[in-house]
Amino acid sequence: MQIDDWNQVHCALAVARAGTLSGAAQELGVSHSTVLRRVDSLEKTLNARLFYRHPRGYVPTEAGRLLMRAAQSMQEQLNLLVGRVCSGRQPLSGALTVCVGEELVAPMLPLLQRFQRRHQGLSLRLAGSVGECRGVAVGLCAGARPSAAGLAVQSLPRLPYSLYGARSYLRKYGALRGLDQFGGHRFISCADCAAHPALEWMEQSVPKRQLALRCGSAGQMLEAVRAGIGIAPLSVWRARAEEGLCRLLPPPAEWQRDLWLYSPRDACGNSAVRVFSAFVIDCIARLQRVHSIDEARAVAAVAGEEK
Structure with missing residues (x-):
């Protein structure tokens, strides 16, 4: 058994993120019926139920959660590949607005500095809210999923x-x-x-x-x-x-709080947005690994003291 249509998986991943068919349809820019048809088709292909249907929305089953984790990992790897290919093809230029909530400004500044050292022809502008995102822009926020119209939203590892x-x-x-x-x-x-x-x-x-x-x-x-x-x-x-x-x-x-990467849907094809998004995903994955290692060392130290 194999999945030949990635659009089906992409739709299921959007439903898992949004929790509703309408939310997924808005994120993907397709109709409600298209999302439903692709999810149903994927369930038939896998011969497994991926979602529990409730009046308030869709909740992933255990099989759904397994597939969503695999799909999310594949999406992140694809973003990284696209970013690396684009960054190696030609220098980035122009301007990019980065929207970051107040809580995330300090930890993001070293990442912005590192990114600009790699892409010195690109001018960065720091903004504070989704409403300030105009044109070529990408944002990072914690907490509730950004719900402004016209945004493409991607979930990231949660913040401890x-x-x-x-x-x-x-x-x-x-x-x-x-x-x-x-x-x-x-x-x-x-x-x-x-x-x-x-x-x-x-x-x-x-x-x-x-x-x-x-x-x-x-x-x-x-x-x-x-x-x-x-x-x-x-x-x-x-x-x-x-x-x-x-x-x-x-x-x-x-x-833990949810962490989201977002950009206006009409800016997603911009090379600066793709490269920066891939860079942020890679950096946050590294930070999470460092955090996991620190926690493991702390647990081991406590266990050693108790002995």
């Missing part, structure tokens, strides 16, 4: 989070032994808790008397942690660059 505190804070309040033993600690929250499992946990579990400060943005929350006002959830990727901060516990699996 943990609680961090400044050394000055830890000298005064001590370490944190676990999420169920946070008595005596002071927490910093953020007004926008949408699609942020760590902040949602804080709002539901931490007594109000222990919330030392509620900030209006992720940037303010980071500055408050640096100042030693309390502890707060930060992405491992973001906190890695902060020498004065200490991680207080291993990143809980349930605190």
Whole structure:
């Protein structure tokens, strides 16, 4: 048995990402019926159900999840290949707008610098929101999937989070032994808790008397942690660059946030967008591997201490 039509797999992958046929149709720029027909055809080819159909949308079955992971990996490898082929063919020129949320600016800056060293003829512009994406543009954001009309969206490895505190804070309040033993600690929250499992946990579990400060943005929350006002959830990727901060516990699996790469659909054929997208995918995959190695070393060290 073999799959001869990649469009069927591409449609199924879009359904898995969007959760609905209409969302997948909008992402791919095809009709609702086309998506349904291709998914049905793929299920018949494989003789397996790939999705549970619910009134609110489509949820992948175990077979669906296995296929989606394989398809996502194939898509990422294809993007990398296209980026390398395009980058070796001719120098990039012109301008590229990179949209990055506030939380991701600091960890993205070294990557932007590295990319521009490789492509010195390309001018980069940094913007902060999906609404600022115009023309030749690509963006990266955490949390909810970008839903603006006309965007092509791709999922990336999820961002792990943990609680961090400044050394000055830890000298005064001590370490944190676990999420169920946070008595005596002071927490910093953020007004926008949408699609942020760590902040949602804080709002539901931490007594109000222990919330030392509620900030209006992720940037303010980071500055408050640096100042030693309390502890707060930060992405491992973001906190890695902060020498004065200490991680207080291993990143809980349930605190991971979705990470998305997106661009206007009419810009997807641009060589700068393809090359930059492939570059970002490769860099994030490397960062995730480094994080996994660091976690394995930390677990091994703890196991050694317990012996």
